Amino acid sequence: MRAVVFQGKEQVAVGEVPPPSIQHPLDALVRVHLAGICGSDLHLYHGKIPLPPGSVLGHEFVGQVEAVGEGLVDLKPSDWVVGPFHVACGTCRYCRRGQFNLCERGGVYGYGPMFGNLQGAQAELLRVPFAQVNLRKLPPGLAPERALFAGDILSTAYGGLLNGRFQPGDRVAVIGAGPVGLMAVEAALALGASKVMVIDKVEERLRRAEALGAIPIHAERENPVRRARAETEDEGPDLVLEAVGGPATLALALEMVRPGGRVSAVGVDNAPTFPFPLASALVKDISFHIGLANVHRHIDSVLNLLASGKLQPERIVSHRLPLEEAPQGYALFDRKEALKVLLEVRR
Ligand code: NAD
Ligand code: ZN
Ligand code: ZN
Numbered sequence: 563m564r565a566v567v568f569q570g571k572e573q574v575a576v577g578e579v580p581p582p583s584i585q586h587p588l589d590a591l592v593r594v595h596l597a598g599i600c601g602s603d604l605h606l607y608h609g610k611i612p613l614p615p616g617s618v619l620g621h622e623f624v625g626q627v628e629a630v631g632e633g634l635v636d637l638k639p640s641d642w643v644v645g646p647f648h649v650a651c652g653t654c655r656y657c658r659r660g661q662f663n664l665c666e667r668g669g670v671y672g673y674g675p676m677f678g679n680l681q682g683a684q685a686e687l688l689r690v691p692f693a694q695v696n697l698r699k700l701p702p703g704l705a706p707e708r709a710l711f712a713g714d715i716l717s718t719a720y721g722g723l724l725n726g727r728f729q730p731g732d733r734v735a736v737i738g739a740g741p742v743g744l745m746a747v748e749a750a751l752a753l754g755a756s757k758v759m760v761i762d763k764v765e766e767r768l769r770r771a772e773a774l775g776a777i778p779i780h781a782e783r784e785n786p787v788r789r790a791r792a793e794t795e796d797e798g799p800d801l802v803l804e805a806v807g808g809p810a811t812l813a814l815a816l817e818m819v820r821p822g823g824r825v826s827a828v829g830v831d832n833a834p835t836f837p838f839p840l841a842s843a844l845v846k847d848i849s850f851h852i853g854l855a856n857v858h859r860h861i862d863s864v865l866n867l868l869a870s871g872k873l874q875p876e877r878i879v880s881h882r883l884p885l886e887e888a889p890q891g892y893a894l895f896d897r898k899e900a901l902k903v904l905l906e907v908r909r
Pocket of ligand 1: 602
């Protein structure tokens, strides 16, 4: 089958790989129609997270069931499905607590041996383990292009807001106007934020955030902390969602948040430590949450919001490319010349 294959730092190719097969009664095979390129794929692309050359990339997908293991009762071939970017077993002690992102048998598609060694989703076929836990049928009438966002970045942003104990009326600052940050803008406004500010360095992305209803703040042309205070009656945001990753933007989030406020970090970085502003955080009485997304927890709510039209994340899609053009898609997204790239695997 055709798939996007990692070849080495900043090198991806589209080539032939052996197709997956049903290995367990709870496996399903999904024929992928659309696959997204995510900011998290860029960490692999840059060699920041090790991935063996020859691995199939990707973890955002929507498609149709091709085949099911004999243990699956609710899924049948041709069902339209979407699934979380990470896999959970549904039965371990973490899954039983609803902490699917900590599953003892979990993993992330296309993220290599450190994350369960699962084949990636930028491919014609994807093997989904524990498919009764890791796939959702699309609600009737929901377009696949919109549904795809429930499997990762929209649910990540939505869960990031809830991890920051989002409340209607909150004044929210989102650091990073990449796809994840823009999903946070859309979700925060839909959930009733009174104001959303967005901080980035890329003018085009700030304009996109503004079009979604956010106040754009340029990270370098003005002082984001001062501006965010000015926008919140000299307090600072109630909730800051960090959607970049790394020490600099975490420090910015902790500095910006108002006393008594909350910081929720979803950005990924491989820095082992970062300097936590202990004394000021203590005095300010802040809450800080960081973690990988727990998509299973939110995907059903998010699918309902998508089906109702309250969320329209497909508005950020800048490029729909045939699978064969994946290398250009990665390069464009890496240079921030594309905002969100979807690969048309089945046309
Ligand atoms: P992206 O790379 O497209 O977006 C990052 C944005 O941050 C860009 O617009 C960039 O211009 C901006 N940026 C960089 N440095 C900045 C700075 N100093 N100040 C302000 N803005 C800055 O990626 P994305 O797809 O939007 O993903 C964002 C992050 O979320 C990535 O780290 C990704 O790995 C992570 N992510 C995490 C999870 C999770 O489970 N926690 C899930 C999905 C994505
Ligand atoms: Zn992702
Ligand atoms: Zn589990």
